Amino acid sequence: MNKPLNMVTLFIFLLFLQVFVLNNILFLDSINPYLYIVFVFLYPLKTNRIPFLFYSFLLGLLVDFFSDSGGIHAFSILYIAYIRLFFIRIYFRKVATDFAFFKLKSESFGKVFNYVVTLTVIHHLIYFTFANFSFQNLSNVISNTLFSCVFTLTLYFLGTYLFTKNE
Secondary structure, X not given: OOHHHHHHHHHHHHHHHHHHHHHHOOEOOOEOOOHXXXXXXXXXXXXXXXXXXXXXXXXXXXXXXXXXXXXXXXXXXXXXXXHHHHHHHHHHOOOHHHHHHOOHHHOOHHHHHHHHHHHHHHHHHHHHHHHHOOXXXXXXXXXXXXXXXXXXXXXXXXXXXXXXXXX
């Protein structure tokens, strides 16, 4: 399968997985995995970021539409999509000429772990900050961010381990 078809399939799969399965999982009344952000991790690097930012925003907007969350998912995924290149340059030491050859699965686990954890924590912190939108709920924001991050990262790394081929 070619890359554009893979990305469309991934987009639709993550949207339906998030909306119909993961949004119905509510552990301890507030912990929910947000696996749709995997789209940001797996989208190929290109010099033109506008289509990627648009697709990320669209994915977040569709999750918002089905979750009735008022744009919080769209903003948080758009933000991590926008800052993704900064963390790729920091963690993987890549420059613009390396983008065409960059694959997340060819990098070491430690670098991938740091990259995925950082973007997930940023996404969840933004999401829960806007969802609670009060300084009185700061402990609630931090605990929801922490536990949802652990849940999301566990599902991501478990899925990566189970569904990737050994080469």
